[in-house]
Amino acid sequence: MKAPLISTLSLFVASLLVTSSLRAEDPRPNILFIAIDDMNDWTGFLGGHPQTLTPNLDRLARRGVNFTNAHCSAPACSPSRLALLYGVQPYESGFYPFYDHEQIPLESLARYISLPATFRRAGYKSFGAGKIFHGHNGLGEDWNEYHQPQTFDLVYAPNQGYQQGTSEKMAFCPTTNRLEEHPDHQVASYGIDVLSRDHSQPFFLAVGIVKPHLAFVCPQQFYDALPDRITPPKIREDDLVDVPWVGRSMVKLQDDFRFRTDNAWEKVHRSYLACISWADYNIGRVLDALEASPYADNTIVVVWSDHGYHQGEKRSFRKFSLWEESTRVPFIVFDPRTNPAVNEPCTEAVSLIHIYRTLCDLSGISAPEYVSGTSLRAQLENPRTALNEPAMTTWGRGNYSVRDDHFRYIRYYDGTEELYDHRRDTNEWRNVADDADYAKIKMRLAGQLPRNEAPLIQEGVALWNVNDADRPQRIKSFKTKSWPAWVKKMNPALK
Numbered sequence: 001m002k003a004p005l006i007s008t009l010s011l012f013v014a015s016l017l018v019t020s021s022l023r024a025e026d027p028r029p030n031i032l033f034i035a036i037d038d039m040n041d042w043t044g045f046l047g048g049h050p051q052t053l054t055p056n057l058d059r060l061a062r063r064g065v066n067f068t069n070a071h072c073s074a075p076a077c078s079p080s081r082l083a084l085l086y087g088v089q090p091y092e093s094g095f096y097p098f099y100d101h102e103q104i105p106l107e108s109l110a111r112y113i114s115l116p117a118t119f120r121r122a123g124y125k126s127f128g129a130g131k132i133f134h135g136h137n138g139l140g141e142d143w144n145e146y147h148q149p150q151t152f153d154l155v156y157a158p159n160q161g162y163q164q165g166t167s168e169k170m171a172f173c174p175t176t177n178r179l180e181e182h183p184d185h186q187v188a189s190y191g192i193d194v195l196s197r198d199h200s201q202p203f204f205l206a207v208g209i210v211k212p213h214l215a216f217v218c219p220q221q222f223y224d225a226l227p228d229r230i231t232p233p234k235i236r237e238d239d240l241v242d243v244p245w246v247g248r249s250m251v252k253l254q255d256d257f258r259f260r261t262d263n264a265w266e267k268v269h270r271s272y273l274a275c276i277s278w279a280d281y282n283i284g285r286v287l288d289a290l291e292a293s294p295y296a297d298n299t300i301v302v303v304w305s306d307h308g309y310h311q312g313e314k315r316s317f318r319k320f321s322l323w324e325e326s327t328r329v330p331f332i333v334f335d336p337r338t339n340p341a342v343n344e345p346c347t348e349a350v351s352l353i354h355i356y357r358t359l360c361d362l363s364g365i366s367a368p369e370y371v372s373g374t375s376l377r378a379q380l381e382n383p384r385t386a387l388n389e390p391a392m393t394t395w396g397r398g399n400y401s402v403r404d405d406h407f408r409y410i411r412y413y414d415g416t417e418e419l420y421d422h423r424r425d426t427n428e429w430r431n432v433a434d435d436a437d438y439a440k441i442k443m444r445l446a447g448q449l450p451r452n453e454a455p456l457i458q459e460g461v462a463l464w465n466v467n468d469a470d471r472p473q474r475i476k477s478f479k480t481k482s483w484p485a486w487v488k489k490m491n492p493a494l495k
């Protein structure tokens, strides 16, 4: 009986040796990939709102490189995430509008390899939880392990905040549930669990946080931490008069109308800030777990939001536009193995399309050849390093925004344009596209527009509010080039 025991023991010891020698032979960094849904620049590290409370993300931004001029590839969950996770711009793939994932023909996706799948093929173990892809949990190859949070009915605190009728989605108020019953808490707990395990291979851990996405609801304590009065964003009443009709058609005037009629904007802003703090709290739990783990010195952390959010600017709510509020996003990369040459943010215009190549480069993995973007390794080593390509955002075929360090140029499918000079006009109030002084700048930026446009992948699926070259007939106000009566009544400054 003794011999088998000894051989079992020696096998066990041998396997331990193999495990540790494997680890010694594979010094590649782990990846902690944190996706946030609908978070704009109302964070401490981007300075978009004076009362926001994001201590955990602020600390990460100080330790890593804070990209303060980062932009999404598309201003909606589905096309933004498809671009980032497959490394392909909407005008290259045809994934322009808001597709629910299962509606995309499989053969279209099969042309590409997702970021987690690329890491898996390279010998990483991939773990995912919460919202990473839009509307699905990833295909067979994406994850070794995927965690879907348990669903609890969230109970809204009675007579607090604001709710539009009985809409569960258009709710802006505290919840009374235990913290553990919220999906983001469970998703963060799963991330903490993965970080507490013993890993014999490098890992790619994706944590998908859903707040501050609608409904703007979260635990009471995050409301209590905010001041009594919430500072509103700066809004110019007549901001839309110099915006072309395609741009006007993207504005969510209906939401603004309801919030103003119901005197609800302050409650909306308060709830958005509370949900941002709640997201920060859950991300902080994961970051603390990483710091306390044996992986702290060899794990790259990347945090990004899929797009920004209008909170009344240009009379709009939500995303779905090509302006700064919709395209600008939080984006932080912390590589504990690198000491940046200067301890300051990177102000270069960067696109989230660069994440794919950056993470592959930092991990010594070859990105698939088709993948767009550029590795940001040089900017991580020295945030002052220039990046000579603008950040492109696409919203429907034919509508593009080109953002560089000082300007935003927008061209819609009908040839109409906007140009904003961020050196003087960070709110994008004054469209100078027709100003002769800017002719050369405009020509330079227009020269960056994509030369080819992939056809739309599939017609007849969920398309959301896209007014584009494929469906110019969709927006009535665009056809008639006049505002409906209710808009004129509500917004006399627009005429």
Ligand SMILES: [Ca+2]
Binding pocket: 037, 038, 076, 077, 213, 306, 307
């Ligand atoms: Ca989103």
Ligand SMILES: [Ca+2]
Binding pocket: 238, 239, 240, 241, 242, 243, 428, 429, 430, 431
């Ligand atoms: Ca304007």
